[in-house]
Amino acid sequence: MNARLPAPRRSAIVSGPPAAPPRARLGRKLSLVLETYVALPLFALVLVAALWTTAFHFIDKEQRDARQAARDDTRELVDTYEAQMARSLAGIDQTLKLLKYAVEQDGASGALATLRRQSLLPPSVLFTVAVANRDGLVVASNPPARPLDVSRVTYFLVHRAADGGVPYVSQTLTDRTKAEPHLHFTRRINDASGRFAGVAIVEVDPGYFTSAYEHGREGERGLLGLVGADGVVRALRVGEQTSWGQRIDLARLPDGQVSLAPTIPDGLTRFLGVRRLHGYGLIAIVGLDADEQMAGFARQRSAWLAGAGIGTAVLLLVVTLVSAWSWQVARSRRRERRAQETYAAASEASVDAFFVLRTVWAADGTVADFAIEATNSRAEEMAGLPKEAMRGMLLCEMLPSYRRNGIFDAAAKVALEGGVDQAEWHAQAYPMRGRWLHRQVVPVEGGVVAIVRDITERKQAEERIVHMAHHDDLTGLPNRTLLRLRLEQNIAQAAHKGWSLALVFVDLDGFKLINDGLGHNAGDELLKVVGKRMRACLRRGDTLARFGGDEFVLLLPGVGAKAQSLAPLLEKLRQAVHAPVQVAGQSVQVSCSMGVVMYPRDGLDANTLLMNADAAMYRAKDGGRNNYQFYAREMNASGEENLILLDGLRQSLEATLAGAPGGGLSLCYQPKVDLKTGRVFGVEALLRWHHPEHGPVSPQRFIGLAEESGMIVELGEWALRTACRQNQAWRAAGLPPITVSVNVSPRQFEERKLVARVAAALRDSGLPPDALELEVTESLIMRDLAQSVAKMRDLEAMGVSLSIDDFGTGYSSLSALKSFPISRLKIDKSFVSELAANPDDQAIAMAVISLGHKLHLRVIAEGVETEEQCAFLRANDCDEMQGYLFSRPVPPARIAELLATAQQFVPAEVAA
Numbered sequence: 001m002n003a004r005l006p007a008p009r010r011s012a013i014v015s016g017p018p019a020a021p022p023r024a025r026l027g028r029k030l031s032l033v034l035e036t037y038v039a040l041p042l043f044a045l046v047l048v049a050a051l052w053t054t055a056f057h058f059i060d061k062e063q064r065d066a067r068q069a070a071r072d073d074t075r076e077l078v079d080t081y082e083a084q085m086a087r088s089l090a091g092i093d094q095t096l097k098l099l100k101y102a103v104e105q106d107g108a109s110g111a112l113a114t115l116r117r118q119s120l121l122p123p124s125v126l127f128t129v130a131v132a133n134r135d136g137l138v139v140a141s142n143p144p145a146r147p148l149d150v151s152r153v154t155y156f157l158v159h160r161a162a163d164g165g166v167p168y169v170s171q172t173l174t175d176r177t178k179a180e181p182h183l184h185f186t187r188r189i190n191d192a193s194g195r196f197a198g199v200a201i202v203e204v205d206p207g208y209f210t211s212a213y214e215h216g217r218e219g220e221r222g223l224l225g226l227v228g229a230d231g232v233v234r235a236l237r238v239g240e241q242t243s244w245g246q247r248i249d250l251a252r253l254p255d256g257q258v259s260l261a262p263t264i265p266d267g268l269t270r271f272l273g274v275r276r277l278h279g280y281g282l283i284a285i286v287g288l289d290a291d292e293q294m295a296g297f298a299r300q301r302s303a304w305l306a307g308a309g310i311g312t313a314v315l316l317l318v319v320t321l322v323s324a325w326s327w328q329v330a331r332s333r334r335r336e337r338r339a340q341e342t343y344a345a346a347s348e349a350s351v352d353a354f355f356v357l358r359t360v361w362a363a364d365g366t367v368a369d370f371a372i373e374a375t376n377s378r379a380e381e382m383a384g385l386p387k388e389a390m391r392g393m394l395l396c397e398m399l400p401s402y403r404r405n406g407i408f409d410a411a412a413k414v415a416l417e418g419g420v421d422q423a424e425w426h427a428q429a430y431p432m433r434g435r436w437l438h439r440q441v442v443p444v445e446g447g448v449v450a451i452v453r454d455i456t457e458r459k460q461a462e463e464r465i466v467h468m469a470h471h472d473d474l475t476g477l478p479n480r481t482l483l484r485l486r487l488e489q490n491i492a493q494a495a496h497k498g499w500s501l502a503l504v505f506v507d508l509d510g511f512k513l514i515n516d517g518l519g520h521n522a523g524d525e526l527l528k529v530v531g532k533r534m535r536a537c538l539r540r541g542d543t544l545a546r547f548g549g550d551e552f553v554l555l556l557p558g559v560g561a562k563a564q565s566l567a568p569l570l571e572k573l574r575q576a577v578h579a580p581v582q583v584a585g586q587s588v589q590v591s592c593s594m595g596v597v598m599y600p601r602d603g604l605d606a607n608t609l610l611m612n613a614d615a616a617m618y619r620a621k622d623g624g625r626n627n628y629q630f631y632a633r634e635m636n637a638s639g640e641e642n643l644i645l646l647d648g649l650r651q652s653l654e655a656t657l658a659g660a661p662g663g664g665l666s667l668c669y670q671p672k673v674d675l676k677t678g679r680v681f682g683v684e685a686l687l688r689w690h691h692p693e694h695g696p697v698s699p700q701r702f703i704g705l706a707e708e709s710g711m712i713v714e715l716g717e718w719a720l721r722t723a724c725r726q727n728q729a730w731r732a733a734g735l736p737p738i739t740v741s742v743n744v745s746p747r748q749f750e751e752r753k754l755v756a757r758v759a760a761a762l763r764d765s766g767l768p769p770d771a772l773e774l775e776v777t778e779s780l781i782m783r784d785l786a787q788s789v790a791k792m793r794d795l796e797a798m799g800v801s802l803s804i805d806d807f808g809t810g811y812s813s814l815s816a817l818k819s820f821p822i823s824r825l826k827i828d829k830s831f832v833s834e835l836a837a838n839p840d841d842q843a844i845a846m847a848v849i850s851l852g853h854k855l856h857l858r859v860i861a862e863g864v865e866t867e868e869q870c871a872f873l874r875a876n877d878c879d880e881m882q883g884y885l886f887s888r889p890v891p892p893a894r895i896a897e898l899l900a901t902a903q904q905f906v907p908a909e910v911a912a
């Protein structure tokens, strides 16, 4: 999404406040109080309090009412009981009075009969009526009873002692006359003169006074009774139990009032009503058991409490459930809000743009468009529109190009099928035009969220890295990697279309001299200029790559199948490179050697083409440089041929080492002649291989293979040992002593044990070290200068001399040359071959001779074939020579002959 983009689903997600300020926090606390899960329990507490207050209020009222009712009942019962007792006592006293009167009138014996006659006696079932005389003897009784002496009984004593005029009520008792409890109501009987004449007695069962007890009124534990003024209970009934004799504190029984207190005989709390029965010294008491009286209230109270309890429990349960639910809801709301706030804060701080998009559905169920619901600040920047303006806009109205570039379709797919859409694209719309963006579209409820990031910097960095990985720092040209890539692409294309392509390997001649002589900066400058010039010769589709050092490769796609058609371009390139260049204030000149291969003729893959172009380039160098060479098959034998050849070589080496006749390997020796004396002073040992089937194989061919395969180490050691032995054999044969020089290949030279192997060869052959010379190449030494020089010094210390073969081809730096412990320089035969005609080669030969002499080295020229060459070399003070002019490499016997005859080389001019 560039200029304008997709958008948020829930505005809160991206537009919400990033953090709550203190005021908002206060508001949040207040709103917390209003939350159901807080407010509801508070309200419930109020309800519970009200419920219980009401319950207790009614309980209290009911209790008061119940108590009042109990008091009223008690009062009413005691009133009734008082009336009953008053009547009963009055009846008893009436009987006493009648009895007294009758005794006073009729005497004790006739009194009862008179009263019985007049039906004035109370029923004998309940009452015993008796008369005691002044001596205390019961003289009459109804019902009749045996005579009894009551003279010592209290009531008798009381009445005899004084005439109170009031009846006397005894305590309830049992005695020897009667086992059942009873009490006596008595009155004094006087004689006519008013003196004590006896006692009228009414004996009553105490149950008589409590017979008014009714369960319906007094209940099961009600109390009914009479108490004497002395505080002793005369009769007391509780339920079915009747008792007497208890003592009561009369001070605590206020007359006329109803009190609530623990009572006799069982300590139960009762409503107690008390009435004094005047004239008899008795008190009537009625008690109603508090528990019984309050039972209705207790039930009611239980009902109230149960109701309130159940109400409370139900309320609390409901409130707990609702509050728990509300708390859960609030908690998840809080979490969601926090998540939203966090998300909003994060999205605001994000470098990504967020667009929450709501899907707009078409009637057929497809996605018609997306409506922008919310965005963040970064989205504003990317879209170039404020959030408010974007909100509600349709995506494809804002960015119509999205319908065409696939972004809308991708988002619609996410909305329909889920999954995630991720992609990078190059924005085309303002204000992000030209920038690289990355989008991630994820589905959400009701739409999608698009997260967009500006990845331009990363893209540019990637491009820079890719460019760096594919280009050469110095010249800015494609490097080896890119060349290979393009080559492979072009090969694939050419294969597909049946085209040809050309690959040119270019190596600068003489670059090292300039680089070492004028410095690296000059060398770099030269490479840049040459690179530019070559590039200028090419078409747009061609590739010029720098391969490293002074090597360049040209890839020319779409060329004709005929290699020769490239000749004009190659000539143009050659001239462009050869033109003088101004570097480090000097005009310098380099040339180039080019090797050309054609696809598909010279190879079908990149490796083969590069290898063959390299081989052709070397052939061009060998051919005198500053030219180009088309690849010819024989430059590189095929891999299969190489393997067969290598196998043959190994077999020959093994056979030769085993000493088998006709092993195939041998050494021939080419004499080296001192130009001043014309005498042979040494020979160069040269390997020969006679293949059992193919006949002689060129050393250049098999030595290269041996070098590549590593077999050269063994092969070279064999040559070294053989040459040493041979030289020692010549010496032993009494021939003039000569030196033998042996070629050492790069692998041999690099081998750790070289010095030890040389020492062993000398020791085993018995050849003095100074009769052995090792020939090493310049390029070999330059591979690892320090190590090479160290090894050379070891050999020198041993007494073995060293010469540099092919001197002039490897661009050794002069300063390095000075440090080589060598005794001889060999002018390469490539410079010798055209010595007569080529002034350049002449200059080089002269320079090498002069340089060698300045460094106190001997100089030998190889490949001398003609008298002219010989004459030139001699004229220019070359010390020694080697070549067909004097002798080809020959077998050892021929050398022996030469030495034996002490043959001298006499050049033609000298001979003439």
Ligand SMILES: Nc1nc2c(ncn2[C@@H]2O[C@@H]3COP(=O)(O)O[C@H]4[C@@H](O)[C@H](n5cnc6c(=O)[nH]c(N)nc65)O[C@@H]4COP(=O)(O)O[C@H]3[C@H]2O)c(=O)[nH]1
Pocket (backbone or CB within 6 Å): 670, 685, 686, 687, 698, 699, 700, 703, 716, 719, 742, 743, 744, 745, 805, 806, 829, 862, 863, 864, 865, 882, 883, 884, 885, 888, 889
């Ligand atoms: N055109 C021409 N050529 C002449 C003339 N005089 C000598 N030659 C040839 O020049 C080569 C000189 O040997 P090199 O440069 O060391 O070049 C040698 C050397 O690098 C390598 N080589 C030969 N024998 C050995 C060996 O025992 N060990 C190692 N490591 N390399 C060897 O093989 C290369 C080729 O050896 P050869 O084919 O024997 O080729 C020899 C020799 O036959 C002449 O006047 N004209």
